[in-house]
Amino acid sequence: MKMDLTGRSFLTLKxxxxxxxxxxxxxxxxxxxRKKAGELHEWFRGKNVALIFEKTSTRTRCSFxxxxxxxxxxSTYLDPKGSQIGKxxxxxxxxxxxxxxxxxxxxRGYGQEIVDSLAKYSGVPVWNGLTNExxxxxxxxxxxxxREHFGRLKGLKLCYLGDARYNMGxxxxxxxxxxGIHFAACTNRKYFPSEELTAQCRGYAxxxxxxxxxxxxxxxxxxxxxxxxxxxxxxxxxxxEVWEERIRDLTPYRVNRDVMAQAAPDxxxxxxxxxxxxxxxxxxxxxxxxxxxxxxxxxxxxFESSRSLVFDEAENRMHTIKAVMAASLGVPEDxxx
Numbered sequence: 001m002k003m004d005l006t007g008r009s010f011l012t013l014k015x016x017x018x019x020x021x022x023x024x025x026x027x028x029x030x031x032x033x034r035k036k037a038g039e040l041h042e043w044f045r046g047k048n049v050a051l052i053f054e055k056t057s058t059r060t061r062c063s064f065x066x067x068x069x070x071x072x073x074x075s076t077y078l079d080p081k082g083s084q085i086g087k088x089x090x091x092x093x094x095x096x097x098x099x100x101x102x103x104x105x106x107x108r109g110y111g112q113e114i115v116d117s118l119a120k121y122s123g124v125p126v127w128n129g130l131t132n133e134x135x136x137x138x139x140x141x142x143x144x145x146x147r148e149h150f151g152r153l154k155g156l157k158l159c160y161l162g163d164a165r166y167n168m169g170x171x172x173x174x175x176x177x178x179x180g181i182h183f184a185a186c187t188n189r190k191y192f193p194s195e196e197l198t199a200q201c202r203g204y205a206x207x208x209x210x211x212x213x214x215x216x217x218x219x220x221x222x223x224x225x226x227x228x229x230x231x232x233x234x235x236x237x238x239x240x241e242v243w244e245e246r247i248r249d250l251t252p253y254r255v256n257r258d259v260m261a262q263a264a265p266d267x268x269x270x271x272x273x274x275x276x277x278x279x280x281x282x283x284x285x286x287x288x289x290x291x292x293x294x295x296x297x298x299x300x301x302x303f304e305s306s307r308s309l310v311f312d313e314a315e316n317r318m319h320t321i322k323a324v325m326a327a328s329l330g331v332p333e334d335x336x337x
Contacts, residue, residue: 002337006330009119009126012112012134013171014200018178018208025144027337028316028323032144035070035319042072044329047103051077052085052118053129054109055237059273059317060129060137064106067322071329076102085114095121103329107131110237125328127321132235135167138272139175140320145313146227149268154180154209159225159263161218161253162297163191163246168231168272170197177204177212184213186221188249218252218259225263229270230255230297247291255298260307269298269308277303 003023013021034041051064061077068075078085085094091114098105099122107115108129119126128136147153160172164185173193176183183201185192192198192214205212215221222228230253233246260267276284276296287293302308331337 003327004330005327007125008328010136010324010328011115011119011126011128013136013139013174013178016178018180021140021143021175021178023337024140024320024323024327025147027327027331027335028140028144028320029148030335030337031070031322031326032316032319041070043326043332044103045072047072047329048074048076048101049104049106049325050098050102051075051106051129052083052108053078054080054085054107054114055130056080057108057129059314060108060321063137063318063321064127064129064325066318067325070322071326073103073325091117092121094118096123099123104325125325127324127328130167133167133170134174135171135272137317137321137324138168139171140324141313141316142172142229142270142272143175143179144316144320145270145309146268148312148316149309150226155182156226157182157184157224157264158227158229159184159186159222160229161186161221161255161259162230162250163187163233163235164193164214165191166235168229169193172229173197173201173212174204177201177210178208180208180210182211182213184215184221184225186215186218187253189216191249219262222259222263226267227270228255228260228263228267231272232274232276233297243287244291247287247293247296250297251293254296255302257299257301260302260305267307269302269305269310270313271298271303271308271310273310273314275303275310 049068065075095118104125106127106129112131112133115128164187173183233250277298277300
């Protein structure tokens, strides 16, 4: 279905209808096929985008830069020390300056109010690369990966294990509720999503036919799940002191062989990355030295298994981000989506 999303910012999937989300997935699939076939799609030559990263990232930065390049655009990367946003210059003033120079702005950082303000004052589309509350570009990548594997989304079941209070848990619940995917958050009760957001998502689920389950019981949460997801237990910017508490509370919800065995026989595993599944990272080694853990949110056995699609998922960040930027800036009229 052809849709015109020109000029729209991409801040949270709460702002998009199921049909609009599906259109972005369809557009991403078209753009992915074009890239694989070596077909140029430099529709926005002469345009430029600003990439603001108050929290650093491998996948998000590379995805936006490659996607912008493929679309013919230039990009300016602003690292945590590369701008005066919120320090010497207000967010509103920064937005109004960048909006005069760029056709679009990406923001990855802290509170959702920052990316909302950029969208309010810049006058150009703004794209949320991650905030504390939401991670919508990751959701499109995950949904594309799931759809590529199963051929559909509606009626599947996705179970998220771990800390479900922040961007990943929130965004999975929103996206699944909108698209008719049964959602389960399986974790210690203190890590459930907020009651307010859960109530809002139950409203979406009534329209789509999805179920929403919040449970501490692993067998109940993962039963018949087609997709098992998790994320790191401590997010960027949180103090080191929270590790001990998270390890105590969330180790029972580590994704391991037993968890996967209780899911559907053909269940897949997803993780937005980076993942602490071995000791090949600095943080992984520190945690081992302090707490004796060789694996955290997922075992190496599951991460490296054939059921793990984490690298397909990582690649799809770029294709779906490209779709978001293209849709916001206006895709060619003759593009067949």
